[in-house]
Amino acid sequence: MDVIAITGAGTGLGKELALQYAGQGHTVIALGRRISPLLDVVQEINQLGGKAFAYSLDIRRYEDVVNTVDMIAKHHRVTCLVNNAGIGHFGPLSSLSVQQIDDMIQTNVNGTIYMTKAFLPYFLTMPKAKIINIISTAGLRGKVNESVYAATKFAIRGFSESLTKELEGTNISVTAVYMGGMDTPFWHGSDHIKDRLRLRSPKEIAKQIIALEHGQNEMILS
Numbered sequence: 001m002d003v004i005a006i007t008g009a010g011t012g013l014g015k016e017l018a019l020q021y022a023g024q025g026h027t028v029i030a031l032g033r034r035i036s037p038l039l040d041v042v043q044e045i046n047q048l049g050g051k052a053f054a055y056s057l058d059i060r061r062y063e064d065v066v067n068t069v070d071m072i073a074k075h076h077r078v079t080c081l082v083n084n085a086g087i088g089h090f091g092p093l094s095s096l097s098v099q100q101i102d103d104m105i106q107t108n109v110n111g112t113i114y115m116t117k118a119f120l121p122y123f124l125t126m127p128k129a130k131i132i133n134i135i136s137t138a139g140l141r142g143k144v145n146e147s148v149y150a151a152t153k154f155a156i157r158g159f160s161e162s163l164t165k166e167l168e169g170t171n172i173s174v175t176a177v178y179m180g181g182m183d184t185p186f187w188h189g190s191d192h193i194k195d196r197l198r199l200r201s202p203k204e205i206a207k208q209i210i211a212l213e214h215g216q217n218e219m220i221l222s
């Protein structure tokens with residue numbers, strides 16, 4: 001059984017992945033900024049007889065990431081990192097504030113890269129390890145009113161593809177996952193999606209990721 005670290009595990013897709021991985025007997029390390037939703041997920045997993053631990057961190061801050069990953073590595077033999085945490089601000093470029101632009105880039109791009117860089121030295125000492133990057137179809141195609149969000153997701157696509165090549169022949173696999181819209185708190189406070197009923201459930205997407213992911217470099221779920 002694996003020990004799986006998941007960023008953004010307190011809500012949405014990350015929470016579903018945490019519950020389903022734990023249901024299969026894996027240990028979950030639930031990560032995010034707010035400790036309370038993470039503790040709720042840990043409690044739910046424990047009540048179902050699974051094993052999980054919560055650590056609060058802000059993936060935008062490199063020092064926080066390194067310190068937290070070092071602490072986690074002292075207590076757990078993590079063999080899989082799911083870079084799931086991400087944020088989105090939508091609308092014409094002229095309507096986005098510099099703060100919103102920076103937040104998206106720092107979370108989606110820097111955060112994913114920092115987490116991966118921090119776990120990599122540990123993973124290289126394991127017989128086998130996995131990095132799963134949750135991207136979006138916005139990492140495959142540009143979309144109206146999604147310019148900066150799509151730019152961050154294209155960046156992680158490039159990161160994933162390059163890292164796959166860099167780690168070829170090692171014990172570490174990299175999987176980039178591209179999915180369409182999901183009904184999660186990601187859309188709270190946004191009117192970018194007109195009909196949320198058309199969105200897929202994060203439970204269904206998590207199930208697909210877990211069932212179909214076998215270390216391949218790319219998964220397109222749309």
Ligand SMILES: NC(=O)c1ccc[n+]([C@@H]2O[C@H](COP(=O)([O-])OP(=O)(O)OC[C@H]3O[C@@H](n4cnc5c(N)ncnc54)[C@H](OP(=O)(O)O)[C@@H]3O)[C@@H](O)[C@H]2O)c1
Nearest residue numbers: 008011012013032033034058059085086136181182184186
């Ligand atoms: N929903 C969609 O339609 C959709 C479609 C395709 C791809 N995606 C991608 O799927 C991933 C998961 O999104 P979701 O839909 O499940 O949204 P969500 O429910 O809003 O989850 C995002 C999670 O990321 C965490 N997070 C945000 N900033 C963070 C930071 N600086 N440090 C640590 N954790 C942070 C949040 O927790 P805290 O606020 O407590 O930190 C939250 O739990 C994202 O990468 C998103 O881009 C979403």
